[in-house]
Amino acid sequence: MIEDRELDAWREQWTSVAKPSASFQRDFQRKVQQRIKRHNRRFVLGNILTVIAFVGILIFAVYMRHQATWMGPGWAISICILVFVAVSLRIWVFRRTWRPEAQSTRAFLELWRKRVEARIRLLRISTYLSIGWLIFCAALMAVNWPIIGQDFRAHPKSWLAMLVVCVLMQPVMLWYGAGWLRRRKQAELHEVKQILNEMDA
Amino acid sequence: MSDAYSDKNRFAGQVTFVSERRHELEAQFDRILSEHGAAISRLAFGYETVAGVREELVQDIALAIWQALPHFRGECSERTFVYRIAHNRGLSHVWKRRPPHQPLDDIEESEQPIDPRPHPDEQVAQIDQRVRLMSAIQSLPVAHRQMIVLMLEGLSHAQMAEVLGITENNVGVRLNRARNMLKDALGARA
Numbered sequence: 001m002i003e004d005r006e007l008d009a010w011r012e013q014w015t016s017v018a019k020p021s022a023s024f025q026r027d028f029q030r031k032v033q034q035r036i037k038r039h040n041r042r043f044v045l046g047n048i049l050t051v052i053a054f055v056g057i058l059i060f061a062v063y064m065r066h067q068a069t070w071m072g073p074g075w076a077i078s079i080c081i082l083v084f085v086a087v088s089l090r091i092w093v094f095r096r097t098w099r100p101e102a103q104s105t106r107a108f109l110e111l112w113r114k115r116v117e118a119r120i121r122l123l124r125i126s127t128y129l130s131i132g133w134l135i136f137c138a139a140l141m142a143v144n145w146p147i148i149g150q151d152f153r154a155h156p157k158s159w160l161a162m163l164v165v166c167v168l169m170q171p172v173m174l175w176y177g178a179g180w181l182r183r184r185k186q187a188e189l190h191e192v193k194q195i196l197n198e199m200d201a
Numbered sequence: 202m203s204d205a206y207s208d209k210n211r212f213a214g215q216v217t218f219v220s221e222r223r224h225e226l227e228a229q230f231d232r233i234l235s236e237h238g239a240a241i242s243r244l245a246f247g248y249e250t251v252a253g254v255r256e257e258l259v260q261d262i263a264l265a266i267w268q269a270l271p272h273f274r275g276e277c278s279e280r281t282f283v284y285r286i287a288h289n290r291g292l293s294h295v296w297k298r299r300p301p302h303q304p305l306d307d308i309e310e311s312e313q314p315i316d317p318r319p320h321p322d323e324q325v326a327q328i329d330q331r332v333r334l335m336s337a338i339q340s341l342p343v344a345h346r347q348m349i350v351l352m353l354e355g356l357s358h359a360q361m362a363e364v365l366g367i368t369e370n371n372v373g374v375r376l377n378r379a380r381n382m383l384k385d386a387l388g389a390r391a
Contacts, residue, residue, distance in 0.1 A: 006384075007352070010334060010353055010383075011353050011355065013327070013330050013331045013334045014243065014331075014334065014353040014354075015243070015353075016327065016331060025234075025235065025238060028234075028238065028259070028260075028263075029231065029234055031260055032234070032260055032263040032264065032267075035260050035263075035264050036264060036267055039264060039268075100269065100272070101265050101269060101285070101286045101289040101290060102269040102272065102273065102282055102285055102286055103285065103289070103366070104285060104363065104364060104365055104366025105285065105288050105289060105292070105347065105364065105365045105366055106365060106366030106367060107366050108285075108289040108292070108366075109292070112292075112293075188296060191296050192296075195292065195343050195344060198342050198343060198344035198345070199344045199365075199367070201344075
């Protein structure tokens, strides 16, 4: 057995760091239990809110479907298509990128990298999709202008509100929201790759 | 009538099973915390220097263990399982935490241990040495830091390989390198 005094000294210093007392340990366990309960509550609440949001969207779509204006059915169809596309895209992009923390560090980092890359890809696809959606809507409006024009003259306020929300807000969301998120994700990707490189070096 | 009765019985059986399983998990979780709690606190030292945030990190790790526990099938030892989670949560913490490092030299002694009450027999010289060691470990790149922390926790090369997901030979080479870096860092702080 080779004696390694340096390592023994380090270990001694290292293990003297934390010797929690019994009361401290109890206090810690209580805090962890509280945190678990909070986490469980948040999980249940999150699921309830998702269901409420989904049902709300459906109710809104059905309500819009029965509106007198021409844009009612358009709203309903758009909402349904957008929800379907968003959910499918998310599931597709994040396939096989779940992040179980009980895996080895290497596997965890690989999955983390895949996940960040998937998120960046999702952002890029979402940007293209929303630009495409905007062009598609503009083209559809141009083709159907004789009918839409009448509706526009009949309900100018509603149309203007929709145009402001859809046309003006979209570039703001794209350039500032998505751009900021993309920069953040790229920094995260850089960090993960750096750790992976350190592991390989 | 009898179908309804058997359905009711089956349901009651399932409820009992779920409740028993939950109690089992809770007991296992409490045992893990009491057995590995100190090690988790020390591991957290490798990723966070500020006492308050470190305590949060230790709680985060405990929560992650609780979440992963139902999926633990015993493919690796319980110690490996706990260390994997602790390190992986620590890595996520390093990314989320901005700015990432606060030099340990600047931290007051009262912030050093996870248990803020100092032990009466603790000597000033020992504390200085410990602070120097912690500071040196903190200055290492994350991958080397992990190696050193696992080595100090007394894991064998095989166990380290299991935690990190690399080969045992690789562990040997990298451990040597990490150790030299730690020596240099300690030398610079002497």
